[in-house]
Amino acid sequence: MYKFPIFKSIKLFLISFSFVYRANFLALLMGVLFGFLMSHAGATTYDYHAKMFLLIDMQLMEVIGSAVVVAMLGVWLLKKFHVRAVTTGEEVDFVKKPYQKGLIAGALLFGIGWAMTASCPGTVPAMIGEGKMGALFVLAGLLLGTMAYGVLQTFVSNNGRLRDTLKDGCD
Amino acid sequence: MEVVVWAGWLGGIAIGFFVILHFWLMGKPAGCSTGYGNVCGLICKKMQYYQQGEYSNLNNTKLWFLIGIPLGGLLSALGAPGEWHMSFDMGMYEAILPQSDAAKALWLTFGGMLLGFGARLAGACTTGHALVGGAMMNPPSLLAGAVFFISAMVTTQLLFNF
Numbered sequence: 178m179y180k181f182p183i184f185k186s187i188k189l190f191l192i193s194f195s196f197v198y199r200a201n202f203l204a205l206l207m208g209v210l211f212g213f214l215m216s217h218a219g220a221t222t223y224d225y226h227a228k229m230f231l232l233i234d235m236q237l238m239e240v241i242g243s244a245v246v247v248a249m250l251g252v253w254l255l256k257k258f259h260v261r262a263v264t265t266g267e268e269v270d271f272v273k274k275p276y277q278k279g280l281i282a283g284a285l286l287f288g289i290g291w292a293m294t295a296s297c298p299g300t301v302p303a304m305i306g307e308g309k310m311g312a313l314f315v316l317a318g319l320l321l322g323t324m325a326y327g328v329l330q331t332f333v334s335n336n337g338r339l340r341d342t343l344k345d346g347c348d
Numbered sequence: 349m350e351v352v353v354w355a356g357w358l359g360g361i362a363i364g365f366f367v368i369l370h371f372w373l374m375g376k377p378a379g380c381s382t383g384y385g386n387v388c389g390l391i392c393k394k395m396q397y398y399q400q401g402e403y404s405n406l407n408n409t410k411l412w413f414l415i416g417i418p419l420g421g422l423l424s425a426l427g428a429p430g431e432w433h434m435s436f437d438m439g440m441y442e443a444i445l446p447q448s449d450a451a452k453a454l455w456l457t458f459g460g461m462l463l464g465f466g467a468r469l470a471g472a473c474t475t476g477h478a479l480v481g482g483a484m485m486n487p488p489s490l491l492a493g494a495v496f497f498i499s500a501m502v503t504t505q506l507l508f509n510f
Contacts, residue, residue, distance in 0.1 A: 201407070201408070201409055204410070204413040205412045208420065210369075211417055212420020212422075214363050216425070217353060217359055218362070222350075222351065227441065239356025240356050241482075244363035244364040247360070247361050247365060247367075247368070250364075251371070252371065252483050255368070264373060269371050274472050274486060281492075282469060283467070284496050287469075288497070292501075292503030293459030297463065299417065305421065306418035306419060308425060308435055311456050314457045314460065319461070320387060322460065322465035324391075324395075325464075326468035327385070328397075331395060334396065335396075
């Protein structure tokens with residue numbers, strides 16, 4: 178078997194490695210940035226959630242309001258100039274979440290959870306990074322709730338046969 | 349240890365730029381709660397729902413995005429005055445949460461379950477619906493975002509005032 182010289186093979190390995198894992202690596206960096214910004218915006222501080230919903234301090238409302246305005250302008254520009262995404266090389270896909278059955282019921286449950294824990298799925302990991310230990314329990318609950326939805330959907334797609342769901346479910 | 353909190357408009361503009369940067373780099377909307385589905389799929393190999401469709405490849409960008417978030421929180425906390433330490437204080441919520449530690453843990457776990465189940469039932473969380481969906485002016489997302497806020501506001505008012 179023909180072998181490349183050592184330096185060339187290292188170089189080829191690095192190039193192929195970066196092509197395969199580039200998207201995941203960038204996603205990791207974006208996650209770090211997201212957690213950092215959420216923390217600095219006050220979304221990981223319990224009191225800001227209570228103060229917003231009790232109409233005492235509108236910090237988080239200000240954050241989400243200005244974020245949506247800036248992002249809206251950005252989306253408009255990206256669309257206008259048909260900008261290509263870095264990782265996919267294709268035009269940015271502005272895929273929109275469709276209306277789905279149970280959206281309102283789900284949103285109501287989500288809101289109750291938000292009020293009970295003063296956190297949302299995006300801020301919980303950042304809170305753990307900050308050392309807020311209560312968030313560990315919320316994380317456990319989040320995984321359980323997500324799991325419950327998966328079990329329910331698997332149950333439904335098995336035409337409601339409990340035996341099949343349990344057989345193919347979690348072991 | 350208190351993290352440094354920027355002025356609301358500054359944090360908001362930074363997050364707005366984050367959303368744009370995410371679109372440009374990844375080519376798709378940012379989202380958090382879908383990543384939890386990936387984790388569930390990795391834990392339960394036999395659960396059909398988290399092995400198919402958008403979950404057919406579990407080692408994807410959604411998962412790595414989620415892994416990055418705690419590092420960002422850690423960075424922010426390390427930049428704050430004082431040393432990093434674990435904290436159990438929940439601020440204003442101490443007054444309304446159950447007093448025993450076990451009951452508090454159960455309360456938070458139950459709240460987390462509502463968040464996780466509700467996010468999947470609604471299709472996305474605050475990030476996916478209110479922030480990114482709002483930026484794209486997507487009607488179902490605007491509806492979901494409004495219901496998130498109204499429901500959380502009513503519940504908070506009930507918890508603190510009654």
